[in-house]
Amino acid sequence: MAVDVLTGFEVPTLVAVFLQSILYGIYLVTCGNCASALTRVNGRWRNRREIQWPFLLAGTFLLINSTVIVCIGFYRCLELLAFNPEGLADRAQSTYWLNIFKVR
Numbered sequence: 757m758a759v760d761v762l763t764g765f766e767v768p769t770l771v772a773v774f775l776q777s778i779l780y781g782i783y784l785v786t787c788g789n790c791a792s793a794l795t796r797v798n799g800r801w802r803n804r805r806e807i808q809w810p811f812l813l814a815g816t817f818l819l820i821n822s823t824v825i826v827c828i829g830f831y832r833c834l835e836l837l838a839f840n841p842e843g844l845a846d847r848a849q850s851t852y853w854l855n856i857f858k859v860r
Contacts, residue, residue, distance in 0.1 A: 766836065766837060769833055769836065769837075770837070772829075773829055773830060776826060776829060777826065777830070780822065780823075780826045783822060784819075787815065787819050790815055791812070791815065794807060794808060794812050794815070795807060795812070
């Protein structure tokens, strides 16, 4: 049985995932330009000693982190709307959408 009408919870979720995907694309282009600026100078590759490693590692970490967050959000949106359309009420809890890791 398909869901014909989206409730008040699904519409903001779809808009958020759509905007997140567009902004992530802009972020990827910016990361490419920054990586090029950090690893090249005047059309040639920099030596290992010339590369500013803390900036390059921090940028790589942020890229990996944002990629994981976008993938998790897209998967949760698919799970909410496409994989289980009958169980929308069960999935609409706010605790289901938190990205928090417990450390014991």
